Amino acid sequence: MPKILIVTTSHDQLGGTGRQTGLWLEELATPYYALLDSGADIIVASIKGGEVPFDARSIKADGNNPPPVQRFLSDDHAMACVRSTPSIDKVRASxxxxxxxxxxxxxxxxxxxxxxxxxxxGQAFDEGRVVAxxxxxxxxxxSAKRADGSPIVRDRRVSGFTDAEEEAEGLTEIVPFLxxxxxxxxxxxxxxxxxxxxxxxxxxxxITGQNPMSSAKVAELVLQAVTSASDRPPAFATPTDARPMFITMRLSAKDADAFKRHLLSVIPVTRLAPGCRYSHSYQGTSTANALLLVQGWDSIEQxxxxVAWRTRRGDFVRFRALLDKDPEVESFTLFDA
Known part of the structure; x- marks a missing residue:
């Protein structure tokens, strides 16, 4: 499971204009969910720590925001993360x-x-980790430099908010530099x-993107870069005499919300497994800590x-800790296609 550190601004004033500014929420929300839903483990930090200021212009009336922004604003866990971020100097970025x-x-x-x-x-760049x-x-x-003192952007293809876009915004004389x-x-x-x-x-x-509209493209490139072959389930051929199988697990978690977030990171990885037809989770409405995990596979062998791959990786240690017990299988059924 790739680990992603997102670092945001802590600033909230547009120069000496007296106007409020901050993080443009689409540029956080779109990559956040693209990476989270694909199995990444994410932490959001900021320059000073504490609450991340949002640029008020990046948030519309309820229902009029881009889907990732609307989802973020309605996501209690995500909002809690940006209300109390660690400062970058308190995070071990390595x-x-x-x-x-x-x-x-x-x-x-x-x-x-x-x-x-x-x-x-600079350290991440020199070590070959992704900088985006x-x-x-x-x-x-x-200000990021390599160990030899050269800028990490020197002789590299990069993008970012352009001078022409800054002019179109009417802020060329306000920003500290272009x-x-x-x-x-x-x-x-x-x-x-x-x-x-x-x-x-x-x-x-x-990896760099030009403007807020480029957020999804940047997230896609980041995901491709950090997802190596070792992060994907191994190939396993379907036996010639195999029949599709269906499995459900009714689970009771000691921390249902934490377990639900765990499943949201695991399920996209499960769907990459050869032979996995679908994998979904459902949280009970009457009993908050009751969850149902449903999967379909081409064969029981797959x-x-x-499961053996996830066990070797140690993933089930966290799984059991969140449940406070081993998972209980409710049904395990072979059926003809």
Missing amino acids: DYDAIFLPGGHAAMWDLPGNAALANAL AVCHGAAGLI LETRLRELGARFEKTSNFRPFAVQDGNL QHAY
Whole structure:
């Protein structure tokens, strides 16, 4: 299971204008769910720690937001994460497979000058771990250097919020610097498309996107980069005489919400397993800690191979801890297709 560290801005003022700014929520919410739903383990940190300020312009009336933003605002766990983040200097960034920087104009003020972030990004880059940013999040790359002292963006294909987009926003005289111009000055090979169109580029372990509309493309590239062959279930051929099988497990968890979040990270990985037709979980309405896990497989042998793989990885240790007992199988049925 890949581990992703997301680092956001803690800034909330648009220069000396007196106007509020902060994180552009789409740039967090879209990658957050794309990665979470694909099995990643995610922590959200910020520059100063504490509550992450949202740019009010990135949140519309209820029901009018992009689906990931609406989902995030309605997700108690996600909202709790951004209300109480650890500061970047309290996080051991070396524990993560990727560091991702969402933007918002506020990122232009506090990401570039943060030494802990710069050190974490430089070390991750040199070690071949993924470094990613979208829109103004690329401002966090400005101060990041390799061990030899060279900028991590030098001679690399990168993107970010363009000078033309900044002009279209009317903020060229407000932001502390123009992101595209600064990245070019550092030796980056800056690439872009037309204003406010999705665009992302990958150069080795460096992944960047141009604007908020590029968030999904960046998340897709990050996921591909951190998901190695060892993170995927092993291939297992369907026996010639196999019959499809159906399994349900009725589970009682000591912490149903934590277990539900665990299943949401496990299920996308399960669906990658050869022979898995579907895998779903359902949480009871009358009994909050009752859950039902339903799976369909091409053969019992494939399901057993998958369970053995997860056991070797140690995944069931956490599974049992959340349940406070071993899982109980309710039905285990072979059936003809």
